[in-house]
Amino acid sequence: MSKNLKRIPGGVNAARGYLSAAAACGIKRTGPLRFDLCLVVSEVPATAVGVFTTNLVKAAPVILSRRHLEDGKARAVVLNSGNANACTGTPGIRAAEQMTNAVAVALGIDADEVLVCSxxxxxxQLPLPKIFPGIVMAADSLKASPAASMASAKSIMTSDSVPKQSAYEVSVGRKSFRIGGMAKGAGMISPNMATMLCVITTDAGVPSSYLRKILGEVTSKTFNCITVDGDCSTNDTVLTLANGVSKIAIRTAAEKKAFAEALHAVCADLARAIVADGEGTSRVIELTVKGAKSEADAHRVGRAIANSQLVKCAWAGSDPNWGRILDAAGYAGAFLDPDKVEIAYDGVAAAKKGMGCQDAKGEARLRKIAAKKEFSVLVDLHLGKGEARLLTTDLTEDYVRLNLSEFSL
Structure with a gap:
């Protein structure tokens, strides 16, 4: 991490010129009344871009937010949990529009300056009679405080067990800009986004063309490189707002490098937090595939391994089963010579030239590594220079219990 990059407390309110607030509307069906809606607002017009789900079944808020981002500007984001407003047809689109209209009226801005996530x-269908009062309540209680930021992060949780925030301050000469964000996600987490909502705010001034480009690049290396269960959601959204309040404009190569590093740091923190909070998981595994014929092949092998239920169940049982890893690599659809493959856990070889290479003492050492809460797995194909890194998890019985029904959301 660059010495000019300093971690600071907070999330969406860490950057200057942003306010947030949460409200409890009663959208969630079970349990006590909890925060389930929030607003994130820039006090001045902001550049805004987004990255959205690759699922062909896109939720109404995804469709509407993409439309509102066509001009590259936004002032506010309204987010709710407990109801995805997905697969709800034309009424769902209208409901998303009504949410943005209600926010626009409450804040005195245009509806197309409002983005929506669910x-x-x-x-x-969304329970709009519950949502409208919540929007008014949140609009009337907007604050720039860390407490407001934390409440907002809590309001978007569904099966999450903890709120997820990250923020940094970046020195540029004698000045500085800040960047922070919040995310939710614990299940339906798979590469090419994850079941996640993420809002990132910065007080740097960033041209929309560059912001769109760098957000895509950073997303591909962070949120698109995590997987818990292999499922791709209808609602995945990463939004970034840049309001320029810091008076630092990102123009030069050095400024762009500093901004890219800061954005990557926030996204990497949030991506790791999502994986660590994965539904029914007990371990986080950093998987690296190297030596592939191409980067695309490395990702194919990585995804096959990271999403293999057999591999993940072995990890849940503290079993460093390299055979299952090699099997998954073999059906990934990538160039592969099994006689060249090497597999290692935390740097300790488990297989060389496609065969096990440890005696009983070495296997015991591997099992000890696989019993850790976090460990690394390296798969070297020895075919080229392609490389990919993914964060994944094990798969326990608790995942099945948690996903027997969505009625608890």
Whole structure:
């Protein structure tokens, strides 16, 4: 990490010129009344870009937010949990529009300056009579405080067990800019986004063309490189707002490098937090595939291994089963010579030239590594220079219990 990059407390309110607030509307069906809606607002017009789900089944808020981002500007984001507003047809689009209209009225801005995100149960219409009062309540209680930021992060949780925030301050000469964000996600987490909502705010001034480009690049290396269960959601969204309040404009190569590093740091923190909070998981595994014929092949092998239920179940049982890893690599659809493959756990070889290479003492050492809460796995194909890194998890019985029904969301 660059010495000019300093971690600071907070999330969406860490950057200057942003306010947030949460409200409890009663959208979630079970349990006590909890925060389930929030607003994130820039006090001045902001450049805004987004990255969205690759699922062909896109939720209404995804469709509407993409439309509102066509001019590269936004002032506010409204987010709710407990209801995804997905697979809800034309009424769902209208409901998303009504949410943005209500926010626009409450804040005195245009509706097309408002972006919307939803997460929760699929196929159920939004309870707008509950949501409208919550929007007013949140608009009336907007604050720039860390407490407001934390409440907002809590309001978007569904099966998450903890709120997820990250923020940094970046020195540029004698000045500095800040960047922070919040995310939610614990299940339906797979490469090419994850079941996640993420809002990132910065007080740097960033041209929309560059912001769009760098957000895409950073997303591909962070949120697109995590997987818990291999499922791709209908609602995945990463939004970034840049309001320029710091008076630092990102123009030069050095400034762009500093901004890219800071954006990557926030996204990497949030991506790791999502994996660590994965539904029914007990371990986080950093998987590296190297020596592939191409980067695309490295990603194919990585995804096959990271999403293999057999591999993940072995990890849940503290079993460093290299055979299952090699098997998954073999059906990934990539160039592969099994006689060249090497597999290692935390740097300790488990297989060389496609065969096990440890005696009983070495296997015991590997099992000890696989019993850790976090460990690394390296798969070297020895075919080229392609490389990919992914964060993944094990798979326990608790995942099945948690996903027997969505009615608890």
């Amino acid at each position: 997460t929760g149960r699929i196929g159920v």
